[in-house]
Amino acid sequence: MTDAAVPPPPSKGERTKERIVAAALELFRAHGYEATTMRMVAEAAGVSLGNAYYYFENKDLLLAAFYREVHEAHLAAARPRLARKRALADRLSAVMTAKLEVIEPYHRFSALMFRSAADPESPLNPFHPAGADIAREGEQLFAEALTGSSTRVPSDLAAELPGLLWTYSMGIVLYWIHDRSPGRRKTHALVDRTVEMIASAIKLASNPLLRPFRKKVVELVRDLRFPTEV
Amino acid sequence: MTDAAVPPPPSKGERTKERIVAAALELFRAHGYEATTMRMVAEAAGVSLGNAYYYFENKDLLLAAFYREVHEAHLAAARPRLARKRALADRLSAVMTAKLEVIEPYHRFSALMFRSAADPESPLNPFHPAGADIAREGEQLFAEALTGSSTRVPSDLAAELPGLLWTYSMGIVLYWIHDRSPGRRKTHALVDRTVEMIASAIKLASNPLLRPFRKKVVELVRDLRFPTEV
DNA sequence: GGTTGGAGTTGAACATGTTCAACAACGGTC
DNA sequence: GACCGTTGTTGAACATGTTCAACTCCAACC
Known part of the structure; x- marks a missing residue:
C-alpha cells in the first residue's frame, strides 16, 4: 500500500507553475530581483505575461x-x-x-x-x-x-x-x-x-x-x- | 554680529524643493506612501512631474x-x-x-x-x-x-x-x-x-x-x- | 457527438516610477 | 543692454508591474 506516498500526477497547471518558478529562480540568481522583469520570467518559462500573473498574483x-x-x-x-x-x-x-x-x-x-x-x-x-x-x-x-x-x-x-x-x-x-x-x-x-x-x-x-x-x-x-x- | 545665524535667503530652487517636500508629506499622511504617486506630488506642489525628479532622484x-x-x-x-x-x-x-x-x-x-x-x-x-x-x-x-x-x-x-x-x-x-x-x-x-x-x-x-x-x-x-x- | 463549465492562456491596455532632450529664467560679466 | 553659463522647468517617451476581457482547451456529462 504505497498509495498515500504516490502524489497525483501533476496537472497541466501545476507543470506550468513549476516552469514559471524555475525560470524565475534562475533569473533571480543571474540578474537579481529588481533586474528580473515579469516579461523575462514569462518568456523564459515559455508563457505569456498574463499567464504568469494567473499563477502568481504579483x-x-x-x-x-x-x-x-x-x-x-x-x-x-x-x-x-x-x-x-x-x-x-x-x-x-x-x-x-x-x-x-x-x-x-x-x-x-x-x-x-x-x-x-x-x-x-x-x-x-x-x-x-x-x-x-x-x-x-x-x-x-x-x-x-x-x-x-x-x-x-x-x-x-x-x-x-x-x-x-x-x-x-x-x-x-x-x-x-x-x-x-x-x-x-x-x-x-x-x-x-x-x-x-x-x-x-x-x-x-x-x-x-x-x-x-x-x-x-x-x-x-x-x-x-x-x-x-x- | 548675528551674521552667522542669518541663513542666506532661500533660492528659487530651495523654495520649490520645500513645496515638493510639503506636498509629499501631506499626501503621505493622507494616503500612505504607495498610494501617493509622483504625479500627485508634482501637481500638489504646482510643479511638473519632471521637475519633481529634478529635486528628488527617486x-x-x-x-x-x-x-x-x-x-x-x-x-x-x-x-x-x-x-x-x-x-x-x-x-x-x-x-x-x-x-x-x-x-x-x-x-x-x-x-x-x-x-x-x-x-x-x-x-x-x-x-x-x-x-x-x-x-x-x-x-x-x-x-x-x-x-x-x-x-x-x-x-x-x-x-x-x-x-x-x-x-x-x-x-x-x-x-x-x-x-x-x-x-x-x-x-x-x-x-x-x-x-x-x-x-x-x-x-x-x-x-x-x-x-x-x-x-x-x-x-x-x-x-x-x-x-x-x- | 454535442454541450457546458471550469481551467488555462493570451495580448492589449493601463498606471506609475523614471529618463531625457529641449526650453525658459536668472544672474553675473563685459 | 547683449551675451552666456547655470539653474530651474517642461512634457513627452519609456519600462515595467498589473489588470482584464476575450479566447482556447479539455474533461465530464447528456
Whole structure:
C-alpha cells in the first residue's frame, strides 16, 4: 500500500507553475530581483505575461516561492550536520553556518527577503499566513537543535527558546545583508561568538538560583511574542 | 554680529524643493506612501512631474525627507522630557515613549521606513551615507539620556551603549510596526518592561566583579558593530 | 457527438516610477 | 543692454508591474 506516498500526477497547471518558478529562480540568481522583469520570467518559462500573473498574483509571490526553496535547502543542509554534534554551541553553530552557506549565493539581492519580512503586508513576513509556515519550520529546526543537545533546559524556558533563536537568526541575517567583509568573515565571527554566549546564557539561566529572573524573562516573551494578536 | 545665524535667503530652487517636500508629506499622511504617486506630488506642489525628479532622484528620497522630519520631531519631543528625569529607566522610557508618540500617526505606512532601513541600497539605511546622520543623531540622543542620568557607567561600556540602545530602539519600532493591539498597548508594555531590564542590566554590568564578562561583550560589539567595514 | 463549465492562456491596455532632450529664467560679466 | 553659463522647468517617451476581457482547451456529462 504505497498509495498515500504516490502524489497525483501533476496537472497541466501545476507543470506550468513549476516552469514559471524555475525560470524565475534562475533569473533571480543571474540578474537579481529588481533586474528580473515579469516579461523575462514569462518568456523564459515559455508563457505569456498574463499567464504568469494567473499563477502568481504579483512579483513578490514569486520571491516567496524562491524564499521557500532557500528555506528547504537550509533544512536539508542543517539536519545532517546536527546528527554529528552534541554540544549546544556546536549544534547552534551548525544550524547557523548551514543557513549562511545556503543563502550566500543570493547575497546581492537578499535584502529583498528582509524588506518583505519586515513588511506586515508581505507574504514573507512571519506573522503573515503565507509566511508563517517557514517561520514555524525554522523554529522547529532550532527546537531539534535544542532537544538533541547534551544540555538540559527547564521546560518553561524550553518552550520559548526556539522562537527566540529564530528571531536571533533573523538578526544574524540582517547583519549578513550589510556585511561587506571578504567571505562574510564578520558575520561568521559574529555567529561564532554569539553562539557561545547564547549557549552559556542558556546554561546559566537553567541554574535554579536564577529561576525568578528566568521566570520574569520567559513571561515577558510569552506575553509579547505575537504583536499581531490583540 | 548675528551674521552667522542669518541663513542666506532661500533660492528659487530651495523654495520649490520645500513645496515638493510639503506636498509629499501631506499626501503621505493622507494616503500612505504607495498610494501617493509622483504625479500627485508634482501637481500638489504646482510643479511638473519632471521637475519633481529634478529635486528628488527617486520616490525613496522623498520618503527620506519625510523620515528626517519625523526624526526631528522625535528629538524635539524627547529632549524636554529628559530634562525632568534622573533615573536611567525613566530617561530611556522618555526617549522611547516620545518616539512611539511621534511615529504613531504614520503607523499605516511606516513599514516602508523599515524596509528601506534594512535595504543596503536605500538612503534610509543607517550604514548608507544619506541615512547615517539620522542614525548618529539618534545615538546622540541616547548618549544624552545616559550621561544625564544618576547612573554611573564604566567608560568602555559607555562608549558602546548609545549604539546598542539605538539598535534596541529599531527593534522596538519593528515590533510596533506589527503591533495590532489597541493604542499599541503591547509595544508600550514591551518598552516598559525592557527599559527596566536594560537599566538593571547596565547597573549589573557596571559592577567591578563583572568586568571580565563586560569586557568580552564590549569587545564583541566594538569589533563587529559595522558590518559594512571590511 | 454535442454541450457546458471550469481551467488555462493570451495580448492589449493601463498606471506609475523614471529618463531625457529641449526650453525658459536668472544672474553675473563685459 | 547683449551675451552666456547655470539653474530651474517642461512634457513627452519609456519600462515595467498589473489588470482584464476575450479566447482556447479539455474533461465530464447528456
